[in-house]
Amino acid sequence: MDVRPAGGNAMTRPPGVLAILLIVAAVLPQVALARQIEPPPPAPETPPFRLPFDIPPGPGSWFLVQPYGSTRQAYLRRVSWYGGGQGVHFGVDFAAPCGTPVVAVDSGTIIKIDAQEHGAGPHNLLILHENGFVSLYGHLLERPPFAAFTPVQAGQAIGVTGDPDLTCSSRPHLHLEIRDRSLYYGYDPVNFIATDWDSLALVSPGMAFQRDLDAPRRWALPGDQPVVRFGDGLLNAFARPWPPDTLGW
Ligand SMILES: [Zn+2]
Numbered sequence: 001m002d003v004r005p006a007g008g009n010a011m012t013r014p015p016g017v018l019a020i021l022l023i024v025a026a027v028l029p030q031v032a033l034a035r036q037i038e039p040p041p042p043a044p045e046t047p048p049f050r051l052p053f054d055i056p057p058g059p060g061s062w063f064l065v066q067p068y069g070s071t072r073q074a075y076l077r078r079v080s081w082y083g084g085g086q087g088v089h090f091g092v093d094f095a096a097p098c099g100t101p102v103v104a105v106d107s108g109t110i111i112k113i114d115a116q117e118h119g120a121g122p123h124n125l126l127i128l129h130e131n132g133f134v135s136l137y138g139h140l141l142e143r144p145p146f147a148a149f150t151p152v153q154a155g156q157a158i159g160v161t162g163d164p165d166l167t168c169s170s171r172p173h174l175h176l177e178i179r180d181r182s183l184y185y186g187y188d189p190v191n192f193i194a195t196d197w198d199s200l201a202l203v204s205p206g207m208a209f210q211r212d213l214d215a216p217r218r219w220a221l222p223g224d225q226p227v228v229r230f231g232d233g234l235l236n237a238f239a240r241p242w243p244p245d246t247l248g249w
Contacts, residue, residue, distance in 0.1 A: 069225025
C-alpha cells in the first residue's frame with residue numbers, strides 16, 4: 001500500500017505551492033528585519049534636560065569646543081574615529097580642565113559604567129531618564145563611584161572630566177551623548193538641553209560644519225543635524241565635499 005502523503009514530492013507538487021513557499025522565504029527575513037529596526041523615537045518638542053555643569057561657562061571653566069553632527073573635525077576622521085557613528089560627531093564636546101565636576105542632566109537611573117562598547121574612555125557613565133532617553137558622559141577622569149541601577153537626581157554630581165589622551169593637557173573635555181533607550185540612535189544634544197546654545201556657539205573654536213556642495217544648506221547649523229544610527233553606513237561620504245578632504249581617514 002502506498003502511504004506517501006497525497007501531495008507527493010516536490011517534483012509532483014503543484015508549481016503554485018512552490019512559488020508561494022519561495023515568496024514566503026524571501027519576505028520573512030525582511031519582516032524580521034523591519035521588526036528589529038524600529039525608527040528613531042522623535043525628540044521631545046521642548047528640551048527636557050539641563051547642562052551637565054553647575055558652574056557657568058568661561059575660558060577657565062568649560063566651553064563648547066565641538067558640536068554634534070556633520071562637523072569638519074569628524075569628517076576628516078569619518079572612517080577611523082567616527083566610523084561607528086556614521087562618520088559624524090555623535091555627541092557634543094565641552095572643553096574643561098581635568099577634574100571639573102559633571103552633573104546629571106536630569107534624574108534617572110545609572111544603567112552602565114565604563115561601557116567599553118561605547119568608547120569615550122578612559123571612563124564613561126550612562127543614565128536612563130524617565131522620558132526614555134539616555135545621557136552618556138564620556139572621557140571621565142575616574143571611574144564614577146556608583147553601582148549599576150543607582151538612581152540619581154537632576155544636577156547630582158556623577159563624575160569629573162578627564163582627557164581621552166590621559167594627559168590632561170592635550171584635549172581634556174566632556175563628550176556628552178543623548179541616545180534613545182535602545183542605544184541604537186544618537187541625537188543632537190542641542191534639541192535636548194535647555195540653554196543658550198547660540199551664545200555657546202559664538203565662542204566655540206570648532207564650530208565648522210563639513211559642507212556637501214550637492215546639498216549646501218543641509219546640516220549647516222547646530223540643532224539641524226541628522227540622527228545617527230550606530231553601525232550604519234557613512235552619512236558624510238560626500239561626492240563634492242567642502243572644504244576638500246585633506247586626511248582621507
Ligand atoms: Zn566628542
